[in-house]
Amino acid sequence: MTRKSRRLWLACACLIGLGSATALTLSAFSSNIVFFMAPSQIRAKPPAPDRTVRLGGMVVAGSVRRQTVGDTPVALFDVTDGQAAVTVRYEGILPDLFREGQSVVAIGTASPDGAFRASEVLAKHDETYMPKEVAEALRRSGKWDPRYGKAPDAASWDTMTVRNARKDAAGPQQQHGS
Amino acid sequence: MSPELGNFALALACCLAGAQAVLPLIGAQRRDPRLMAMAPALAVGQLLALLASFACLVNAAISDDFSVQNVAANSAVAKPLLYKITGVWGNHEGSILLWALILGICGGAVALFGRNLPSALRARVIAVLGGVSAGFLLFCLTTSNPFDRVWPAPLDGQGMNPLLQDPGLAFHPPILYTGYVGFAVPFAFAIAALIEGRVDAAWGRWVRPWAVAAWCFLTCGIALGSWWSYYVLGWGGYWFWDPVENASLIPWLTGTALVHSAIVVEKREALKIWTVLLAIGTFSFSLSGTFLVRSGILNSVHAFANDPARGVFILGLLALVIGGSLLLFAIRAPALTAGGMFAPVSREGLLVLNNILLCSICAVVLTGTMYPPFMSLLFGRTISVGKPFFDATAAPLAIPLLAFMGFGPMMPWKRAQFWPVLRRLWWAGILTAATFVLAAWRIRDILPLLAATFAVWVIASSAADIAERIRLFRLPLGQSLQRARLLPRAALGAALAHAGVGVSVLGLAAMSQASHKIVEVRVGQTEMLAGDAWTLTDVHAAPGPNYTSLVATIEVRHDGRLVTVLHPSKRTFASQNQTTTEVAIHTNLLSDLYGVLGDRHGTNADPTYVLRLHYNPLAPWMWLGGLIMAMGGALSLSDRRMRVGAPRRARLAGLVAAR
Structure with a gap:
């Protein structure tokens, strides 16, 4: 085998390796990228029912309800970005750091009726830490500016949502959950 | 006093590292043996200074010196001694110091074990290490000094996560x-x-x-x-x-x-x-x-x-x-x-x-x-890429890697043919094919199936490689063992490390078949998972050194026979107002039974508990494989050629004298 053909072999192997890596990456990107959405975005433009998205925001105070379907525990809670709230349904154990009034990220799919089925709920290890994407969404919604200190607590988030503001106008505030 | 000493030692190490970066390099360039000879001395000096500095920080943490900000922010009186020590590197400043200390140890090791290197090469290697070290020590001193004091000193620290x-x-x-x-x-x-x-x-x-x-x-x-x-x-x-x-x-x-x-x-x-x-x-x-x-x-x-x-x-x-x-x-x-x-x-x-x-x-x-970070930086879109992406991209590339890994060690240098190698691997091939058939029966997804198959292939071909080298079953057993003893450790190490990869991949493939169940049960209730009956028999509160815990007792029975009793618990740390989950794992090295205690619901008179139960087949193999890989590496490090062979630069390529 000549030196030239050996070099050709090597070049071919490199091209095949990198080519398949690129092809795999591109095909995986088209189907496996998960977009982050704030509750108001999900309300405004619901994603396709089979599309996995990350929903992030604050857990509305007093919104956590629990049910048991068969033997499986189901948690329902509302996540808000100050503009709108989305009800999340999650089968499983909520993480230790999950708190009402604190930031949370739920990964799952949105059904057309507006409910969100989470396959995973993340609360960060550090309780003072807010996921960057949640902070960004809250800041954009104009309800919180990180320059003026920590995020306001649960109760005020609750009343800040548009939905609740409307409710307030309509009648006495309704309590969530038990 | 001791934090100041530590700070001083840190600054001294930084200066020594700076000298280590410059002087030997000049020496090597000018072929000045005195400047080159400074390299090992400076490297050892820097190492000693860093050791002193690290010891001072550990001392501050052990003696609860809360006037040191790093200790105040990450430690507390009630914390157990072990975690006071390990807490030293559980935060940003301390971990940077540990990083620098290890770099110092590397420099010292080159200085001590690199005696057989040509002096110019050794001087340059140590100088480069010194340069990297100087940069990070400067970073440590200026922006994240672990010895910064806080005034007034708090009575107790904030505790550790x-x-x-x-x-x-x-x-x-x-x-x-x-x-x-x-x-x-x-x-x-x-x-x-x-x-x-x-x-x-x-x-x-x-x-x-x-x-x-x-x-x-x-x-x-x-x-x-x-x-x-x-x-x-x-x-x-x-x-x-x-x-x-x-x-x-x-x-x-x-x-x-x-x-x-x-x-x-x-x-x-x-x-x-x-x-x-x-x-x-x-x-x-x-x-x-x-x-x-x-x-x-x-x-x-x-x-x-x-x-x-x-x-x-x-x-x-x-x-x-x-x-x-x-x-x-x-x-x-x-x-x-x-x-x-x-x-x-x-x-x-x-x-x-x-x-x-x-x-x-x-x-x-x-x-x-x-x-994701680039997308968010350039286009302001927040996206994330998770397990599905990596599974879909990395696994298809890893499978050919495993396939070729089996041939590699048996392939001769320079020019070879596939056929003779394949013929020596015949029984490994049969074993692999048998695995494929058996696994196809249980595993439905194509990627884990291929991964499991080729994992067996890697393990079998590593074994075949060693068997071939010692002519197992072709010579009398005694002679084979004699050959095994004389086998270069590098070859043994490579085979062991390859087998370790196989063991890990087998664990990963089997874990794709893991099953789990999330249930809400009362005390006494039984759940079935993977053929075992899991019964929650008791939940009680128990005190701990700096936390209180809720401990559950789960009995796992297989066909009525008690397999194990699991005690998963939840700990509440009062000082941080935080709870942690303590998992209970029972392993028999072939599978893990994994129990997690979740929230308590229901009324006080009739409480229910959320449990998450996992059955994880071959889970320990994933880490065992890692350990085997590292052992293989260590074995090949102990090879005589690596230790003794002080290679001298030869004029002729490939002609490297042993001594």
């Missing part, structure tokens, strides 16, 4: 850091070779033990980290594809490629420029991995701090180290003599294939890790 109070975490960071930092030595060798303009077989032989040692530590560190997240975080998984985990995987992939390509440099004097590039790349990935993650530039649970001053300093330092070395590479690499070409079907041909595949995997992992 309870998640980090775990024995696994005591050893995970030091081992992982040793792996990361260990690649600084091959990096320094690469830079020194570029300055000298010379890479030859002897260089390959000198650099390989350091690369193998660092690789062993990195392998152990990754396995330990994965194990920690499995039994501490309690989510039932073992790898999250979190940026920080990827940051350790990327240098591991390039480091593995480096360990293999250095063999080709040593034996065939080929792939020289590529190996130098890999050495630079591996250390660059370790550096950027550790520091981009720790500085919070990549969004991660492991980020300690979000401080712009630190970020800018780190970015500048990274740009200097990585950009500088790549620039040097661009200028000097063309001056290196190109190596010979070789046939595609040969040992070196397969080693090249290994490098191509490993680097392809590395490229997709890197893309998946860096794409």
Whole structure:
């Protein structure tokens, strides 16, 4: 085998390796990228029912309800970005750091009726830490500016949502959950 | 007083490192033996200063000196002694100091064990290590000094994150850091070779033990980290594809490629420029991995701090180290003599294939890790890339890697043919085919099925390689054992490390078949999972040193026979107002029974408890495989050639005298 053909072999192997890596990456990107959405975005433009998205925001105070379907525990809670709230349904154990009034990220799919089925709920290890994407969404919604200190607590988030503001106008505030 | 001493020792180490970076380099350039001889002395001096400094910080943590801000922020009187010590590196400042200390140890090790290197090469290697060290010590002193005082001193510290109070975490960071930092030595060798303009077989032989040692530590560190997240975080998984985990995987992939390509440099004097590039790349990935993650530039649970001053300093330092070395590479690499070409079907041909595949995997992992931050930086879109992406990209590339791995060690150098090698592997092939048929019956997904099949192939062919070398069953057993004793340890080590990869992959493939169940039960209720009956028999409260816990008792029975009693619990730490989940795991090495206690619901009179129960087949094999890989590396490090063979630079390629 000549030196030239050996070099050709090597070049071919490199091209095949990198080519398949690129092809795999591109095909995986088209189907496996998960977009982050704030509750108001999900309300405004619901994603396709089979599309996995990350929903992030604050857990509305007093919104956590629990049910048991068969033997499986189901948690329902509302996540808000100050503009709108989305009800999340999650089968499983909520993480230790999950708190009402604190930031949370739920990964799952949105059904057309507006409910969100989470396959995973993340609360960060550090309780003072807010996921960057949640902070960004809250800041954009104009309800919180990180320059003026920590995020306001649960109760005020609750009343800040548009939905609740409307409710307030309509009648006495309704309590969530038990 | 002692924190001031520590601070002084740190500053002294920084000055010594600065001198270490400059003087030996000048000496090597001017061929001045006195300046070159300063290198080892300075390296050892820097190491001693760093040891003193680290001892002072540990002392401050043990003696509860809350006037030191770092201790006040991360420790508390009630914390157990072990965690007071390990807490030293459980935060940003302390971990940087540990990082610098390990780099100092590497420098000291080159100074002590590198006596047989040519003095100019040794001086340059130590100088490069000193330069890196000086940069990070400066970073430590100016932006994240662990000895900063706070006034007035608080009566008690704020305590440590309870998640980090775990024995696994005591050893995970030091081992992982040793792996990361260990690649600084091959990096320094690469830079020194570029300055000298010379890479030859002897260089390959000198650099390989350091690369193998660092690789062993990195392998152990990754396995330990994965194990920690499995039994501490309690989510039932073992790898999250979190940026920080990827940051350790990327240098591991390039480091593995480096360990293999250095063999080709040593034996065939080929792939020289590529190996130098890999050495630079591996250390660059370790550096950027550790520091981009720790500085919070990549969004991660492991980020300690979000401080712009630190970020800018780190970015500048990274740009200097990585950009500088790549620039040097661009200028000097063309001056290196190109190596010979070789046939595609040969040992070196397969080693090249290994490098191509490993680097392809590395490229997709890197893309998946860096794409989200770039998208958010450039287009303001927040996206994330998770397990499905990495499964779909990395696994298809890993499977051909496993397939070729079986042939590699049996393939002769220079020119070979597939057929004779395949004929010697016949029984491994039959075993693999049998596995495929058996596994296809149980595993429905194609990727885990192929992974399991080729994992068996790798293990079987490693065994076949050794059996072939000692002519097992073809000579009398005594003679075979005699041959086994005389076998070079490097060959044994390689076979062991390859088998370790097979064991790990088998564990990963089996874990794709894990089953779990989340249930809400009353005390006394029984649930079925994977053929076992799990009964919650009791839940009671129990006090701990700095927490209170709720402990559950779960009895697991198989066909009425008691298999094990699990005690998962939930701990509430009053000082941080935080709860942690303590997982209960029962393992018989073939499968793990994994129980997690969740929330308590219902009324006080009739409480119900949420339980998560997992059945994880072959889970321990994932980490066991990592351990076997590292043992294989250690075994090949103990090879006589690596220890004794002080290779002298020979005029003739390949002619390397043993003494």
